[in-house]
Amino acid sequence: MSGLKRIPLELIFWITALVLLATADLQNHGEAQHFTLCPIANLGMTWCPGCGIGRSITQLFHGNFAESFAQHWFGLPALLIICRRIGVLMKMIWINNKLLNLKYKEKRYV
Template identity: 55%
Template sequence: MNISKHFELVFWIAALTALACSTPSAHHHFSLCPLSNLGVSWCPGCGLGRSISCIFHGDLSQSFSYHWFGIPTLAILLHRIFILSKKYLVYF
């Protein structure tokens, strides 16, 4: 499999896998987010990541409290993975 050709598919699968394996926490932890590193307490990107992580852990109410768009975002990303899989993995 040529990774550069399938970069988007590999990226989304890896990102969702990382969120599924992570423990959502509002407490400060190591982050690549520049807003979080500057001490900003609420970042929409971080909230969205925590929201999706909570969905994978089955906590929908906490997911909604982190970011209201977590559930639709996960649905959009899963749909994108499905479309890319059909496009690129049909030959396997």
């Protein structure tokens, strides 16, 4: 259980978000009513600079690159940025575990 405490909440959040986007049903904008946290969409405005990034990433996971770009041009860069952040967080965990193991070995032999 102590190993789980060392996993950053941010890492769990990003991995969960990508898994949910990868397993989401493909929907085009306007096809179905859906819940949104976007305050601009909730005000009834039809255009928002951030709306469509989630659908764009879902399209990328399903291999539909043209449709992904049509949903939102920033989908691919956003996915790359999120994957990079996951890599940085995992590297941080790996380094911390390596340091903890080194300290444990030093204590053990002293």
